[in-house]
Amino acid sequence: MKKFILALDQGTTSSRAIIFDHNGLSVASAQKEFRQIFPQPGWVEHDPGEIWSTQTGVALEAITKAGIESTNISAIGITNQRETAVVWNRKTGQPVHNAIVWQDRRTAAFCDQLKKRGKAKRILEKTGLIIDAYFSATKVNWILDNVKGTRQLANKGELAFGTIDSWLIWNLTKGKLHITDVSNASRTMLFNIHTLKWDNELLKIFDIPASLLPEVKSSSEVYGKTVGLFSSSVPIAGIAGDQQAALFGQMCVDPGMVKNTYGTGCFMMMNTGTKPIASKSRLLTTVAWKIGNKTTYALEGSIFIGGAVVQWLRDSLGIIKKSADVEKLAAKVKDSEGVYFVPAFAGLGAPYWNQHALGTITGLTRGSTSAHIARAALDSIAYQTLEVLLAMKKDSGIDIKELRVDGGATVNNNLMQFQSDLLQTKVVRPKITETTALGAAYLAGLAAGYWTDIKVIRKQWQVDKIFSPAIAEKETRALIKGWHRAVGAAEAWAEESKK
DSSP states (O other): OOOEEEEEEEOSSEEEEEEEOTTSOEEEEEEEEOOOBOSSTTOOEEOHHHHHHHHHHHHHHHHHHHTOOGGGEEEEEEEEOSSOBEEEETTTOOBSSOEEOTTOOTTHHHHHHHHHTTOHHHHHHHHSOOOOTTSHHHHHHHHHHHSTTHHHHHHTTOEEEEOHHHHHHHHHTTTSOOEEEHHHHTTTTSEETTTTEEOHHHHHHHTOOGGGOOEEEOSEEEEEEOOSSSSSOOEEEEEEEHHHHHHHHTTOOSTTOEEEEESSSEEEEEEEETSOOOOSSSOEEEEEEEETTEEEEEEEEEESOSTHHHHHIIIIIOSOSSTTHHHHHHTTSSSOTTOEEEOOBTBBOTTTOBTTOOOEEEOOOTTOOHHHHHHHHHHHHHHHHHHHHHHHHHHHOOOOOEEEEESGGGGOHHHHHHHHHHHTSEEEEESOOOHHHHHHHHHHHHHTTSSOOHHHHHTTOOEEEEEOOOSOHHHHHHHHHHHHHHHHHHHHHHHHHHO
16 A cells, blocks of 8 residues: 655645655645734734644645545654644633734733843743744743633643644644644743753743643654544654754755745754754754754744735735736836835844834835835845845854755745845755655654655755856845845834834
């Protein structure tokens, strides 16, 4: 009987499922968008029930499309939007509140208080993270303090917290497993990345009872089996946060290898090997994965608004009908003609970490058109990526020879070319750009014995296109200077508004 791996890829705007074969090729896939809930400006929520129903729906659809049964699936790998927090009742399995999404800024003031209380250094030392509303800990604290009765239930041990991987596995196993893996745990701000354990001092800082927390596992092991969803029970054998899964799917398995995922946000990661590197450039130090007894670490730069800027052009500005139209609109002009777009809709991520910054467009003239704005929006993705790459070079002391890219926006050749020009480095797009799901499949397949080792998998990685710099470094300097002025304007506006 021919066997396959099922990857569940639970993202920020959609749930997808992909079935992979032995060659790491997609046999069938299904995807479904779900609601983005914005209760107030700066607040972003998801309905955990809708996440569960869309994820199971696409899993069953992908199996049907592939013309196989659940008995044909060797294992399930799970990858997920990270930092998004769900708290649910252990007895009923019902969430006590909507999931608070990683983009949500409601806890920014609490983060400012923590900094004022002098907690930043200790938190950074233990977690590798910079205090920001982005991470899960302040979201859980908010739920316990703002949803009636939850603090009491939590103190009685009746509630469970998890990132989306935990929520899916709890439901897949009908409450038998409350687990997460090291990569997701390292994004909560409650996990010590040196001891690889939940940290009591951090729990105290955020006022979160330990009874809420899932058990932390490695990223590649057989955790248990599904209960009831499929016609037969299927082993769950791989878990990784989406960016760590993409790093693995890109086969960046040697220290110094770098990938950038162009999704709703953009996330650049560098494999730094078996030792965590403390960043001097305000990047995050994070766990990449743990396979067997070996833990691999990474440096990461998080750009909050990447592809989401295109969604904004579509949904809020209405200058394009569908996301794919942006390339055609932007191509109407040679360049942005001095228009710069700083898409700080959720604050600025690495290396600025300014949670009060707001979106800004500068350099507009009477001659500026929707094409210039579209071009500046796309350019902003490349400029933000450049800043993170330079910070990574500085922190690691490694000269980066190539950037491996994946995610939705990489189909845009103009953007990838501009990225290569700005970086003055090769940009390499693989044949399979769905590397997030592929990474989860690989982790699960290794645990289940579907693939024997990483060497076998490594041979499957293939190049689709290499973009090389087409303009001189001197020309890029003027462009980058303009971008820094635009970021300066966004930060100055945020500073003034705080007064």
